Amino acid sequence: MAVLTVKDLCKTFGAGTARSNRVLDHISFDVRGQTFVSIVGPSGCGKSTLLNIISGVEDHTSGHISVTGDSGSPARLGYVFQDPRLLPWRSVRKNMLYVQDSADEAAGTRVDRYLDMVGLSKHGDFFPGQLSGGMQQRVGIARAFAVEPDLLIMDEPFSHLDAITARGLRAQLQEIWSHSKKTVVFVTHDVVEAVELSDRIIVLQPGGKIFEDIEIDLPRPRRQSDPAVATLQAEVLARLENMKALTPTVASAV
Amino acid sequence: MSNPVIEAPPTAAAVTWQEGEVLARRASARHKRKRLALLVAGWAAMLGIWQVAAYYLPFGTLPNPLEVGAEMWDIVAGGALVSDLFASIAKTAVGFAVAGAIGAPVGYLMGRYNYWKAFFHDGVTVAGTIPALTYAVLSLIIFGLSDLGPVLAVALVSTPYVALNVAEGIRGVDQSLVKMSQAFGRSPRQIRREVFVPTIVPYVFAAIRMSFAVAWKVEALTEVFGGTNGVGFQIRNEYQLFNITGVIAWMGLFIVFMLLVERLVLRKLEQRVLAWRPDERAVQ
Numbered sequence A: 001m002a003v004l005t006v007k008d009l010c011k012t013f014g015a016g017t018a019r020s021n022r023v024l025d026h027i028s029f030d031v032r033g034q035t036f037v038s039i040v041g042p043s044g045c046g047k048s049t050l051l052n053i054i055s056g057v058e059d060h061t062s063g064h065i066s067v068t069g070d071s072g073s074p075a076r077l078g079y080v081f082q083d084p085r086l087l088p089w090r091s092v093r094k095n096m097l098y099v100q101d102s103a104d105e106a107a108g109t110r111v112d113r114y115l116d117m118v119g120l121s122k123h124g125d126f127f128p129g130q131l132s133g134g135m136q137q138r139v140g141i142a143r144a145f146a147v148e149p150d151l152l153i154m155d156e157p158f159s160h161l162d163a164i165t166a167r168g169l170r171a172q173l174q175e176i177w178s179h180s181k182k183t184v185v186f187v188t189h190d191v192v193e194a195v196e197l198s199d200r201i202i203v204l205q206p207g208g209k210i211f212e213d214i215e216i217d218l219p220r221p222r223r224q225s226d227p228a229v230a231t232l233q234a235e236v237l238a239r240l241e242n243m244k245a246l247t248p249t250v251a252s253a254v
Numbered sequence B: 001m002s003n004p005v006i007e008a009p010p011t012a013a014a015v016t017w018q019e020g021e022v023l024a025r026r027a028s029a030r031h032k033r034k035r036l037a038l039l040v041a042g043w044a045a046m047l048g049i050w051q052v053a054a055y056y057l058p059f060g061t062l063p064n065p066l067e068v069g070a071e072m073w074d075i076v077a078g079g080a081l082v083s084d085l086f087a088s089i090a091k092t093a094v095g096f097a098v099a100g101a102i103g104a105p106v107g108y109l110m111g112r113y114n115y116w117k118a119f120f121h122d123g124v125t126v127a128g129t130i131p132a133l134t135y136a137v138l139s140l141i142i143f144g145l146s147d148l149g150p151v152l153a154v155a156l157v158s159t160p161y162v163a164l165n166v167a168e169g170i171r172g173v174d175q176s177l178v179k180m181s182q183a184f185g186r187s188p189r190q191i192r193r194e195v196f197v198p199t200i201v202p203y204v205f206a207a208i209r210m211s212f213a214v215a216w217k218v219e220a221l222t223e224v225f226g227g228t229n230g231v232g233f234q235i236r237n238e239y240q241l242f243n244i245t246g247v248i249a250w251m252g253l254f255i256v257f258m259l260l261v262e263r264l265v266l267r268k269l270e271q272r273v274l275a276w277r278p279d280e281r282a283v284q
C-alpha cells in the first residue's frame, strides 16, 4: 500500500508577482510502505520544498498529496535534519523522550533500543555538548526512528559531516533501516550516497520536474567496496550527465 | 556491528572526552588555589591600608579594624543583627519579587513581538539609565517613613534589568529547535517549557546578579532616610549618636552578608541550574 501519494504537485513561490518562481512542476509519484526512496537533484531544485510540503510546513499551489498511517489513524512523521537539532539542556535520553507522544514504559524501551542501535547506549545521560558532531547526528537519527513513524523524512542528514564520519553513519543507517523497515524519504544531492542507501531514486531536475525514476535492485547490506554497487553508482552518474547537458536550457526556460 | 564502520567507536570518543575533563579539572584546581591566595592578599592589603589610615587620622575620625570588628561582634551577640538584617532582606526580596512579576512579562512581550518592543523599548531603557539615587528619593517622597519605600526603590531599580534580560533571552531562542519541536508535533506548552524557558534562565540569572548589586545598596540607602527598621535604619541611629564605629560595623555586616548571598547562594544555584553548559562544567 502507498504510504505517500503525490499527484500533479506544483509549487510556485510568489505566484502572480514579478518574482514568481515555479519550484515544483507537476510532480507525481507514490511511495510504497517499507521502502527507502531517495530524492536527488542539484541544490536549489526544490527538494527541501517538496519535503516541507509533505510535512505540512509549506502549502502547495496545486495538485494533491497524502500520507497514510497504519489503521487509518493520522500518519506519524519522523524527521532527521541537516543539523542534529538537540536541546542542549536535556540529556540524550530526555531529548529522545521529548518527541515521544507518551512518557510511558514502552516509550522508554523504544528509546533505549534505538540508542543501542546507533551505538550510544552508554551515552544516554550525556548532554549533547559532550558528544561529537557525528554522535549528535546519530542521536538525531535514533530520535526519529524511536517515534516509530509511518513516514521518516531525512533532509541531507550527512551533508554537514566529514566524509569518514558520514560513511560510518550511512552504514549504521542501512543496518537500522534493515531492522525496522520504516518508509523513508531521503533527500540528498549525492548520487553515490543515494545508490548505496535506496530501493529507488527519484531525480529532480532544475525547474522542478522529475528527470528519472530509478529502481535500485541490489542486495543488502551494501558496501562501498562492493563492485556491483560501484558499477551501478557509475551508471547512474552517467545517466545524470544527460541532465547536466540539459540544465542550461531548462534553467533559462524557467 | 557487522558493517565496516570506519568512524571511531563511540567509547573511544568518550575516553578522549573524559581525559580532557581530568586535565581541565586539574588545571582548574591549580587556578582555584591561585585565586584564593590573591583573594586573601587583597583583603589583607585593604585592612592594612585601613589600619594605617586610622592610625594617622585625628583621633575619633576613623576607628581601626579591630574596634569595628569588636563592635560587629557585639551587634551579632546582642541579637540586633537578626531582626534588622532580616527586615532588610525581606524588603529586598519583596522588591525583587515585584520586579520579576512586572519585568518578566514586559520582557516576554518585548522579546516576542516587535509591536510591544516598540511600545516598551524607550521607556524601559530610560528607566534603566536613571541613577539609583533618584529612585531612592522618589520612593521616600511617595511613602515617607515606611517599609514600602525601600521595597519600591528595589522594585524600580530592578524591573528594567529583568525586562531587558528576559527580552534578550527570548530573542536568543534557537528557531531551528522550535521548528524541530513543531515538526514532531509538540504542543505550544511543551515548546514553551522545553525550549523557551531553558533558553531564558541564564539571562534571568544575569539580571538577578546585576540588579542585586545595585538593589541592596538602594535598599539600605532608602532605609537610612526613611526606614523604621533594617540595616540602613541602624546606620542612621549610630550616626545620630556620633558612633562612627557603629556606622561602619553595620555597614561591614551588611557587606559581609551580601557577599555571602552573592557568592554562595546565587552562584551555586546558577551553577546547578546551568550544569549542562560546557563552561559551567569546567568551573565545578
Ligand SMILES: Nc1ncnc2c1ncn2[C@@H]1O[C@H](COP(=O)(O)OP(=O)(O)O)[C@@H](O)[C@H]1O
Pocket (backbone or CB within 6 Å): A013, A014, A021, A023, A041, A042, A043, A044, A045, A046, A047, A048, A049, A050
Ligand atoms: N520560502 C521561500 N520563498 C521563496 N522562494 C523559496 C522559498 N524557499 C525556497 N525557495 C526557492 O525555491 C527553490 C528551491 O529551494 P529548495 O527546496 O530549498 O532547494 P533544495 O533543497 O533542492 O536545495 C530555490 O530557488 C529557492 O530560492
Ligand SMILES: [Mg+2]
Pocket (backbone or CB within 6 Å): A047, A048
Ligand atoms: Mg535543501
